[in-house]
Every structure is written in C-alpha cells, then in structure tokens.
Amino acid sequence: MSMENRRPQLNLAELHQLKWLIGGLLALISAWTVVYMDVEAWLLLVLATVAIPVVTVRPGLTMRVPRLAHRLAFPILLSVFAIDMAGHWREPLPPVIRLALMLVLYRVITPRKRRDDLQIIVLGLFLVVVGGVVSVSIVFAAQIVVFTACALLFLLVITLVDGMESEPTLAGETGGWMQVEWRRLAQRLRECVDWRVAVLGGLLFAGVVGLSAVLFMAIPRFELGNSLFLDRLITSHAKTGFSENIQFGDVVDIQRDTSVALSVDVSDRSQMPAQLYWRMLVLDEYSKGSFRMSAAAKFSLDRVSAQNARVQGDAPLSARTPVWTFYVETGTSRFLPLLGAFNEIGFEGEKEVAFNRDTGLVMLRQTPSKMLAYRVEGMQSGPSLKLPEKGGEIRLNDKSELKLPSLTELVLHTDEKVKLAAWVAEIGAPPGSAPEFARSASRWLAKRHAYSLQSSIGSGPADSDPLVRWVDSAEPGHCELFAGAFTLLARTAGYPTRVALGFKGGSWNARSENITVRNSDAHAWCEVYDKAAGAWLRVDPTPGAAAVGDSANAPQGEAVLARIRDDSWAARFESLRVFWYRRIVNFDQQSQVRLVHNAKKLADERLREFKKTLREKLEALKAWIASPWDARRVAAWGLSAAAVVFGVVGWRLAGRGAWLRWRSGRMRGGPDPVRREAGRWLRKISDSGSVMADLDGVRAELENLRYGPSAKWPEPTGVFRRAKRTLARRRR
Amino acid sequence: MTATESVSPDASAVPAATDWNGVDFHGARSRSRRWSRLLWSLVYPQRGQRILPTVPGTLLIAVSLGIGTAAYNTSSNILFITLSLLLACLVSSGVLSWFNLKEVTWRLRLTPPLRVGREHAVTLELRNAKRVLPTYGLWFDFTATGMAKPVRRALAGRLDPRGETRVEWTFCPQKRGAATVELVAVGSLFPFGFLRKIIGSELRREALVWPASVEYRRFPLVSWRHPGIGEQKATAGQGGDLLALRPYAQGDSQRAVHWKASARLRRLVVRQFATEMQAGFSLWVQTSAEVWMRPEQFELLCSFAATLAEDLFRAGRLTSVALNDEPTYLVRSVRDLELFLDRLALAAPVDQPYQPTTSAGAGRRFNVLTFAPDGARGVLAHVDGKPAATA
Numbered sequence A: 001m002s003m004e005n006r007r008p009q010l011n012l013a014e015l016h017q018l019k020w021l022i023g024g025l026l027a028l029i030s031a032w033t034v035v036y037m038d039v040e041a042w043l044l045l046v047l048a049t050v051a052i053p054v055v056t057v058r059p060g061l062t063m064r065v066p067r068l069a070h071r072l073a074f075p076i077l078l079s080v081f082a083i084d085m086a087g088h089w090r091e092p093l094p095p096v097i098r099l100a101l102m103l104v105l106y107r108v109i110t111p112r113k114r115r116d117d118l119q120i121i122v123l124g125l126f127l128v129v130v131g132g133v134v135s136v137s138i139v140f141a142a143q144i145v146v147f148t149a150c151a152l153l154f155l156l157v158i159t160l161v162d163g164m165e166s167e168p169t170l171a172g173e174t175g176g177w178m179q180v181e182w183r184r185l186a187q188r189l190r191e192c193v194d195w196r197v198a199v200l201g202g203l204l205f206a207g208v209v210g211l212s213a214v215l216f217m218a219i220p221r222f223e224l225g226n227s228l229f230l231d232r233l234i235t236s237h238a239k240t241g242f243s244e245n246i247q248f249g250d251v252v253d254i255q256r257d258t259s260v261a262l263s264v265d266v267s268d269r270s271q272m273p274a275q276l277y278w279r280m281l282v283l284d285e286y287s288k289g290s291f292r293m294s295a296a297a298k299f300s301l302d303r304v305s306a307q308n309a310r311v312q313g314d315a316p317l318s319a320r321t322p323v324w325t326f327y328v329e330t331g332t333s334r335f336l337p338l339l340g341a342f343n344e345i346g347f348e349g350e351k352e353v354a355f356n357r358d359t360g361l362v363m364l365r366q367t368p369s370k371m372l373a374y375r376v377e378g379m380q381s382g383p384s385l386k387l388p389e390k391g392g393e394i395r396l397n398d399k400s401e402l403k404l405p406s407l408t409e410l411v412l413h414t415d416e417k418v419k420l421a422a423w424v425a426e427i428g429a430p431p432g433s434a435p436e437f438a439r440s441a442s443r444w445l446a447k448r449h450a451y452s453l454q455s456s457i458g459s460g461p462a463d464s465d466p467l468v469r470w471v472d473s474a475e476p477g478h479c480e481l482f483a484g485a486f487t488l489l490a491r492t493a494g495y496p497t498r499v500a501l502g503f504k505g506g507s508w509n510a511r512s513e514n515i516t517v518r519n520s521d522a523h524a525w526c527e528v529y530d531k532a533a534g535a536w537l538r539v540d541p542t543p544g545a546a547a548v549g550d551s552a553n554a555p556q557g558e559a560v561l562a563r564i565r566d567d568s569w570a571a572r573f574e575s576l577r578v579f580w581y582r583r584i585v586n587f588d589q590q591s592q593v594r595l596v597h598n599a600k601k602l603a604d605e606r607l608r609e610f611k612k613t614l615r616e617k618l619e620a621l622k623a624w625i626a627s628p629w630d631a632r633r634v635a636a637w638g639l640s641a642a643a644v645v646f647g648v649v650g651w652r653l654a655g656r657g658a659w660l661r662w663r664s665g666r667m668r669g670g671p672d673p674v675r676r677e678a679g680r681w682l683r684k685i686s687d688s689g690s691v692m693a694d695l696d697g698v699r700a701e702l703e704n705l706r707y708g709p710s711a712k713w714p715e716p717t718g719v720f721r722r723a724k725r726t727l728a729r730r731r732r
Numbered sequence B: 001m002t003a004t005e006s007v008s009p010d011a012s013a014v015p016a017a018t019d020w021n022g023v024d025f026h027g028a029r030s031r032s033r034r035w036s037r038l039l040w041s042l043v044y045p046q047r048g049q050r051i052l053p054t055v056p057g058t059l060l061i062a063v064s065l066g067i068g069t070a071a072y073n074t075s076s077n078i079l080f081i082t083l084s085l086l087l088a089c090l091v092s093s094g095v096l097s098w099f100n101l102k103e104v105t106w107r108l109r110l111t112p113p114l115r116v117g118r119e120h121a122v123t124l125e126l127r128n129a130k131r132v133l134p135t136y137g138l139w140f141d142f143t144a145t146g147m148a149k150p151v152r153r154a155l156a157g158r159l160d161p162r163g164e165t166r167v168e169w170t171f172c173p174q175k176r177g178a179a180t181v182e183l184v185a186v187g188s189l190f191p192f193g194f195l196r197k198i199i200g201s202e203l204r205r206e207a208l209v210w211p212a213s214v215e216y217r218r219f220p221l222v223s224w225r226h227p228g229i230g231e232q233k234a235t236a237g238q239g240g241d242l243l244a245l246r247p248y249a250q251g252d253s254q255r256a257v258h259w260k261a262s263a264r265l266r267r268l269v270v271r272q273f274a275t276e277m278q279a280g281f282s283l284w285v286q287t288s289a290e291v292w293m294r295p296e297q298f299e300l301l302c303s304f305a306a307t308l309a310e311d312l313f314r315a316g317r318l319t320s321v322a323l324n325d326e327p328t329y330l331v332r333s334v335r336d337l338e339l340f341l342d343r344l345a346l347a348a349p350v351d352q353p354y355q356p357t358t359s360a361g362a363g364r365r366f367n368v369l370t371f372a373p374d375g376a377r378g379v380l381a382h383v384d385g386k387p388a389a390t391a
Helices: A012-036 A042-057 A059-064 A067-087 A093-108 A114-135 A138-165 A182-192 A195-218 A250-255 A295-302 A414-427 A434-448 A466-472 A479-492 A558-563 A569-585 A589-626 A631-666 A673-688 A693-707 A716-731 B031-043 B055-074 B077-101 B259-265 B295-314 B334-346
Strands: A260-266 A277-283 A285-287 A290-292 A306-312 A324-328 A344-356 A361-364 A372-377 A497-504 A507-509 A514-518 A522-530 A535-539 B050-053 B104-110 B120-128 B138-144 B151-154 B164-171 B177-188 B195-210 B242-247 B269-273 B281-285 B318-323 B368-374 B378-383 B386-390
Touching: A012 A042, A012 A093, A012 A114, A012 A138, A012 A182, A042 A059, A042 A093, A067 A093, A093 A114, A114 A138, A114 B055, A114 B077, A138 A195, A138 A569, A138 B077, A195 B077, A250 A479, A250 A522, A260 A569, A277 A361, A277 A522, A285 A479, A295 A344, A324 A569, A414 A434, A414 A466, A414 A479, A434 A479, A434 A522, A434 A535, A466 A479, A479 A497, A479 A522, A507 A558, A507 A569, A514 A569, A569 B077, A631 A673, A631 A716, A673 A693, A673 A716, A693 A716, B050 B055, B055 B077, B077 B177, B077 B195, B104 B177, B104 B195, B120 B138, B138 B164, B151 B164, B177 B334, B195 B334, B259 B269, B281 B295, B295 B318, B295 B334, B295 B368, B295 B378, B318 B334
Parallel strands: B281 B318, B281 B368
Antiparallel strands: A260 A324, A260 A514, A277 A497, A285 A290, A306 A344, A324 A372, A344 A361, A344 A372, A497 A522, A507 A514, A522 A535, B050 B195, B104 B120, B120 B164, B138 B151, B138 B177, B177 B195, B242 B269, B368 B378, B378 B386
16 A cells, blocks of 8 residues: 655554553543542552553553463452452442452553453443542533543544554554653654644534533433432541531531532522521530530431422421522531521432421431532521420420430539529529520620630639630630530520531622532521520620621621622632532423523524614615715715725726735745645646636646746736636536 | 446456545535435435444443433433433544545556456555545455455555545456456444444446466477468567558557657557567467366366467467457457457357367468367367477
8 A cells, every 4th residue: 555645644553652641541530530439449549540650651561560460360359349349238339439440450550452442441431420420529520521532532543553453564563662752752743643633623522512511401301210329329428527426626627628518599689688597407415515416306307207309398488588509519418508497498309308397407318429409498597496396395206215405404513503603693684585695695705705716625623514614714715615605604594595506608609699608617606495486596606796686687688798799719610610510410301491491582582683673774774765865975975886896896806916916925935825826726626627628728827826937927816717717617 | 335337348447537436426516415415315324335333332322321321210410411422422423434434535446457366456546635634544345256255455544635545455366257346345433433334335347357377388399380481471579670550559668659650640650560480370279168078177278278379479479369260360469469368268168069170280271279188187289280288
C-alpha cells in the first residue's frame, strides 16, 4: 500500500503508547471516584494513586511482574473479595467497590490486550456511576463528562490500533513500544494532529454532551417501582454529629466545619421569617452535666417508623404559606431540619421515616448516603411551636417500661439546687410567665458571660455539675453552655424546658436564589413550654440573639434576605451545586411537563413579539410610502438607490479585484488570496468532472492565476466570474 | 452501492477515469436530494448494507439496557444522565462513522494479463474528497473466482482530506478461463468499534486467465527444415529489415513509432521489422474430446501450447496459429499472440474428430506443431508428425 499523504501519521508503536497513556488516565479517574463514596478503601486508593501514574509513565515495569503473580492474581482477588464480603455481608456494596478498584489496579499494572482495555472501561464506568448514585454529588457531573471523553478517545485509539494490526504489513511494527519517550510522543502528536480536526472533535464532544442533556430532558419518566438499589447496599454515618447521641460540646465542633450542610428554596420570598432556626432534634434528658435525647424520646420516634413518600403533619395549610424545598447534603444528619410544625413533607420516592408529633421531630431510619431532597408545605416558622402534646409531655405507649424524664426536675446536689434557686430569684422574673422569665434569664446570663467559642468551665469538685460551675463563674461560653444554663434555670423556675439543636440563619445566594446553610451555622437553643399559649417558646439565650418577643417587630421577607445576602465567589460556585440539585437531581415528570409548558410559552411569546414587530414595521412602511413624494424626496431616495447600485456593481466589477490585488501585493509568506481563490475554483471544476470545451479556457486562466507569475495575471475577478457562470451553465 | 463495473473479456480490464464508487455516490446533485436520500437510507438501508454490533457494542447496549432499567426502577437522575450519555455516544458513533465514509470513493484496478499460478496485484484506489476530515479504519473484502472466502485488506493509517491512496491485494489465479475479481464489501469499525458497518459492493472486474507456463523438454529435432520456396514468408520480428508500417496498437514499444509517418498521417504508426530468416512454425491445437478425455491432461495441453507459442514468438519463429478447425491466422504482433492465448484460456474439449499429422505435413504445410496425449498424463508436441517436445 502506498500512501500519498502529506501530514505525518502516528505509527503502530506510538498508537500503542497513546492507548496505554489514556488507559492509565481512565483508570486513575475511575479510582478517584472512591473519594466521594463512604467506603473504606483508602489503602487501595493510595496504592492506585501511586501505582497507576508510575506504571503509566514506565510501561516496561509491567514486564517485571512474574508470571506466577498473574496466575495467582485471580484466586487472590477472589479470596480477598470473599473474605471482605463475609465481613460486610450486610453492606455488600463496599466489598464490590473494593473488588472493582483492585481489578482496575491489576489491569493497569499488567500488559493489556483489547479485552483488558474494555474491562478497564466497564469497571471505570461502574465505579463512576456507583459513586454518582451513592453521593449525588455535583462532582459526578464533571467526572462522568471527563470519563466519557477519555473513554471515547480510548476506544478510538483501540479501533485505530486494531485496524493497523489487522494489516499484515504493519503488524510487525508493534515491537518495542514500551520504550516510551513521552516528550517525543508529544511532539509527534503535535505534528500529526490537524488542529481543525481537533477542534471539530471538541465540538463533536460538546455535541455529545448537549445531545445527552436533551435526551436527559426528553426521556419519558415513569417509575416502575422502588426496589433494592445501590444506596441501600451501603450504610452511611452522620458526619456532622447531629445524632440522638450528641454530646455537649459537639455543636461547637460542628461549627468549625464551613462546608454546606443544606440548601433551601422558598417559593415565596416575602414570607421569609425574621429568624431562621432550622430545628433538627431536642435533648430532653439532663444527667452528669450533659443533655441528651432520652431513651423514651428515641423510642417514641422508632415506634412510628414507616415506609412512606409523604409525612402528614398537624399544621394547617394556608394559601399564604410558602413551599420550602430542602436539599440536605450527604451525611448531615438523619434528623430533618425544619423551621417548625408543618402540614406535609414530601420525599422523592418512599423513605423509611419516623415522625413524632409530640416533639415535631422527623427522622429517617438511616443517615442518607446521598443528597436528600424533600418539600415541606404549610411549615410554620414563628418563634413558638404548637404541638399536640399535653403540658409539654411526650406521650408514650402505656405498656412501655420506659419513662420520660421530667422536663422540670433536675438531678443535682442540694447545694447546686440552692445556687440555682438563688440565681432564679436574682433574675427576678414574675412567676407564671414563661416569656418574661425567658427574657430576664437571657439578659441575666448575657450580663454574667460573654460569648466565645473558646470557653472553659470554672474549676470545682469532680462530682459537681459543670453547667452550674460555669454559671457560677464569669467565663465566656458558647451557645451550648448558654442553652444548657438557661434550661437549668428555667427548670428550677418550674418551666418545662429542653435544649433544641440545629442550624441558625444561613446566607442568601442571590445568584441561585436559595438559602445556603453551612455547618458553621450549627446552633443550640432552648424551648420553654408556655402554658398560657399552650406552645413551646423558642428561647435563644446566646448573646446577640433576638430576645423573646423581639421577632414580632423584626423585619421579614426581602429585608431578611438582603441582610444575609452573600455575593462571594464561594456563593457563585455554590449556585452551581444548587442548579445541579434543582434542575438535574430533582428533575422528574413534573419538571418535564413544566419544561414543555415553558418552552411552548416562550415560543408563543416570541412568535407574538415577532408578529407584532412585523406588523409595526409594515405599518411604518405603509405610512412611509403613503407620505407625499415631492421632488426633493424622490431625488434624495433616487440618488441613494443609485449610489447603492453603483457601489455594488463597482465593487463586483473592479473593487473586489483591486482589493484582491492589493491584498496579494501585501502578502509576505502567507497564502496569496488570489492564488487561493483560483485554487478553490480549480477544485470546483475538478470536482464537477466536467470535460466541456468552454471550461478549458477558464481553467487555463485559473491555472495562470494559481501558478503563474502575478505580472502576467488576467483580471482575477473577471476570471472568477467566468468560472462561476460556466459552472452554473453546466449544472443547468 | 449497487453499481457494477464489468468489462468484457476482450476489453481492457483497466477502468475508465470516472468509474469511482462510494457510499454516497448517488449522482444526486442538489443538497436537498442528498439529504432525502440519506434519511431514506436510514429507514431502508441500501442492498448489502449491514450494521452489526461488535463485542463492545453489545456490551454498550447491555449496559445501556441495565442502566435504563435501573433508572426507571429507581427514578435516579444520575442513572438517567448516564443512560443519556451512553445513547448520545451511540448516536455520535453513527454520525462520525457517516462522516468517515462520506465522500470516500474507490475504484478497482486490475491489469491483465492474468496467468494461472502467477501472482497479480489487484489495486483499489481510494480517494477522500472531504475538505477537512480524514478517513480512518476502512477494510475491504476482496474475492476472486475460485476463492472459498474473501480476503480482507485494511486501510492502515489515515487517508487525508483531498488525499488518495491505494490498497493492494495480491492474488494467484488457480484456473484458466474467465475470472472475476470482486470487491465484496467495504467495512469499518470507526470510530469507537461499537458497530461493524458493512457496505455491500458489487464492484467487479473480469479478465481472462491464460494457461499456466509449464516446463517442457525438447527433443533433438531432426525434422526442422527450412521452408521451401513459397513457404518462406517474411514475418514480423526483431530483424533489421523494415517489413511494413502499421497503425499503433496497445503494447507497442514507443521506440517503434515512425514519427515522420505519424506526423504525415496524423495518427500513430509503427515500424514493423521482418524477422531474421529462420524456420517458422505453425501451431495447431486440436481440443478434440475423443482424445483429451482427462481434464488434467487437457489443462496441460493448454498450458503447453501457450508456453510453446510464447517461446516461439519470443524467438521470432511463430508464424501462425490455429485452434481446431478455425482458420489459421498469422502471428505478427504481440496482440496476435495475446488473442491466441485468450482463446486458449477459454478453450474446452469439442466434439470434433482428431486429425493426426504426418511427416508430409498433412499434405499442406511443413513445420506444423500439433499436440497429442503422451500416456495418461503427459502431452507430446509433434512437428510434422514427429515428436518435438513433451510436457
């Protein structure tokens, strides 16, 4: 076979080297998906991160692996998997992921045939998809796009290699490809790749991504059933510490983390409450200087657990209450953040969810291993929480042996109780008014203690209560200490009180129009039962927080958003994540219908606008024509039209030729425009396959322009015009 | 592609300049017509066109089905994204494949003469008329008369835009007679190897395969004699005497062109020289079925006759040839010899009585070479009835 190509081509050995490089890259991308999964595979990941680049850069190392290792590889991998599976039979997904990772690693460090290359793609796709399904992270979007690009390039090179290897004359060129000079290969790639083809390839891949976006929106959505799937084969743990086992001081640890905990959309911004307290759980039991959720309270949640796509609350639904959509990040908590009582919570698909009406807490059976989205309708966001329990007590099944802790009694030493009573007297609030006591006690605490995340509890006997010691000292404290101290004081005063945990505030991302709540917004506050109102009163004794009753006069709606608005770069990036959640992850049948409606509406609007504009222009034209034509106007327009015609004709007859000649005279080393144009016409004539005699003259003139000395050129424009006419005549 | 290019055995097997074939070689000039043809071909593929999934393709389809089922089962948009990407990859594979084959044309070249047992090159000329995009990864399935299965040759490397290249296949005919060399199919796995695209082709060339050259043994020939007066004939040969001028024929040497005469007559004429005065031979081949009953022996006859004819012509001693009862004609040029070999290529046993020659030259001519079976397998050549050579 003889080739007559001008641009050099990669030979078979170079194609093998390129294939090896892309294969390594693909394996590395696949291996790194494990980072986004809650899977214990750090050792394998470190091994892959080191081994894959090393072996990719030096493929000759694969030949040093002894043959015995290849023979033993499969039994060893199988044994490791079996042992791993036996140890984690309740969670089969992590062992499978580890096996896939091991297989990818093995394939990279050994010489590969075509089948092995395809195995890398399949294993990589498995890891990327599982990572995406398990984490629902926006990183998946970037990862799958990069993976697809690499996989397509990999397949393309495999196809080219196969094509060349099938040619017997070239099959012998493969030898020695493992001696790679990467710099030389890069140089060869630069020489061999046509930038226009590379750009077209890039555009085509952009087209693939665009087409997949269209397909994603167009694929009909209907759910066949919610069966066992990947995210149920893996157990995740709360990373923030917001669990029923939370200890005092944990909230401060959470505050040190600035990552996003949840994003919230609100359908009506004018209904934005003055204070945003995202309530997640309540701690009702106090013992040994620490608050926790009592066993009875936990039990009360567990016994109402059910598989459901909707949770019906007790709050009434009104037309004015906005719809809130929550996107809770992976591992935040299994307790759902809520502003207060609600009418209904809707999930995407069925969830095993527990809802206790007496505490207003909603809990999932497991901490979600991926982003959790839910919609809340009819949610109350005021400072008081009206729940159906009687007297602030949680109802339990009569047969239960568990007993709820009293929310007014304290297990403390007598001297500590005396101290607390003395402080309550010092606060001097009138008895029977929970709001009044809350205001007074908060003020009293703020006077004695400053706010600081770096707090210490005063020294004292080991068996003494730390909170009492802290109240007794003048040490600064954090929200948990203030909330705990207030709870002790309120219970001493006879008010049922508990500590509430969750997030406070957040920032308004104007770009994506959502509230972003970070882990650094974690907060602890109190809930005091107000017998007069029959509701739980939110009390935030931490200095700087609004006092009880102040929120009634505080600005609401847009003013709140303006106060917490965030225009930083982090917020801009965050808007991408919100877009991902809103438009991609939560895209469903309703979204599809909405999309079609919007598209139709937009098309109708544009058509209407176009018709309107057209009508206006026509009317203007009519009016212009109908206006009186005096001699001056006729002359002006006649001259204008003549000037245009003269300009066009002049340009075509002489202007363009002069322009071409001028450009041609100025070209130094670059392509001559006249010669290039002549070449284009010659190619057209050649492509037409014409043998007409009248073309010969034109062809000769074009050849003169293309190859002849410029001094002997005929007038270029005339030649091009003649060529055009002749070809047009031939086509007719 | 349905165009069939065939040439008659007598015509040259070299194709004309415009006989390019290709996927989109429809002759449709207008853009809309081309598009409608393309769309229609997607619904009803042209005859011989097949698209088959390869192993990676089957895997892709299986993975897509699995992911699609899982996506519907779980309403997971992550899976819907993956499914969309996989489908988009499949579509892009089709588009790239179409671009790859677009404006690629080919034509088959086969240069006679073909000869049994001798290797001949079949050339497929490829042309990529695209302006920017190169073409990769094509393969071509060739077959020829007598071959059990097609032979595959690949386009190794890249065919640049506006570039041309050749794919060559060497084949060795096993039987004399009319042979057909055919491009059975053009295929490609480009770009990602998901689908095996096969474009059926009926592009073929026909040519005659001359009998094989055989080894033979010459006997010391006592009966060679100079022709008598009246039998001596000046024939065309390599001698120094000008015999005549004749029109130029394909295959004539340019050195033989008589330029002055050509200019005068306004057409090419060549000098024809007389051969040196040597005894000339007439070759008479009888294919009587009553004598040549064994096919192998008959094939040997044809090969022996062809070899002798060539050797004698090369020595300038072949004066005339005859086949069965056809009229004898003089061999003056290469073309005459080729025509005789063409006849031998198509020769078959006929129901005619075999006429043995005698030393008297059948009462007609002297130095007549005839052939007769030599035992069960061999063939004996006689000159005027006397053994002259055997094969």
